[in-house]
Amino acid sequence: MTARDVEAFARCMRDGGVAVFPADTVYGLACDPDAKEAVHRLYALKGRAPAKPAAVMFFDLDAALAALPELGAHTVRALARLLPGGVTVLLANPAARFALANGPDRGTLGLRVPRLTGALQPLTVLRGPLLQSSANLAGGPDPHRVQDIPREIRQGVDLVLDGGELPGVPSTVVDLRRYEHEREWSLVREGAVSCTAIEAALAGG
Secondary structure (H helix, E strand, O other): OOHHHHHHHHHHHHOOOOEEEEOOOOEEEEEOOOOHHHHHHHHHHHOOOOOOOOEEEOOOHHHHHHHOOOOOHHHHHHHHHHOOOOEEEEEEOOOOOOHHHOOOOOOEEEEEOOOOOHHHHHHHHOOOOEEEEEOOOOOOOOOOOHHHOOHHHHHHOOEEOOOOOOOOOOOEEEEOOOHHHHOOOEEEEOOOOOHHHHHHHHOOO
16 A cells, blocks of 8 residues: 555545455455445445435544544543454434434444555555445455455546455444443454454453
8 A cells, every 4th residue: 555545545445436456354445424426426336325324433542532522431542452453332412413424314324444554554644534345245255365256336436555365254233322421332243353352352341
C-alpha cells in the first residue's frame, strides 16, 4: 500500500465513489457514509437489502471517539480494550448518527476500527468515516483475496486496492448497547476474535 494508493482511496471517498479495500479480516466495500447515492450503489453492487444495516469504519480509534462525543465513559473504556481489532461493536446511537448506515433502527450504530499493520498500515492516516460492508454478494463467501471478489463487484466499483491475501475470517460482532448503564454485553457473531478474548477484554467492566 503506497501513499498514492491512500490518496486515490481518499479521493474516491470524497468524490462519492465506491471502492474495494483490504482490512484486517476480509476485503470490504467502502463509501462516504453520508453520500446517499454512493450508499445505494454499494448496496446494489452487493445485492444487499436496503433495510439491512452496515457498519461505519474509522481507521483510527481517536477519530471514531471524536465523531461520537455522546459515548459514556464505560463504553469508551470498553472500546479502548476491544479496538482496533477484528471486532464490530454495536453501540447505542441516541444522536442517530450516520443514518444511512443504520437501516430502520436509527438508535443502533455498528462501529468498526480495524488493526492495520504491515503493508496496510499507510491507510491509518485517513481520519474520516466510511460506510463499509464485505466485498461479496449478499450471503456469499467473504473474500480474502481480490480474485475472490465477484467480477461484477470488481468491475462495478471506482477503485480496487489490492492488499494481498488477508486472514479471511470476518469480524466478531459484540453488542455493547446496554454496557454503559448495566455493564451487559452479548456476542452476536464469533469471528476473527474469540469469545474468550472478548470476555477477557471486558472483564471487570
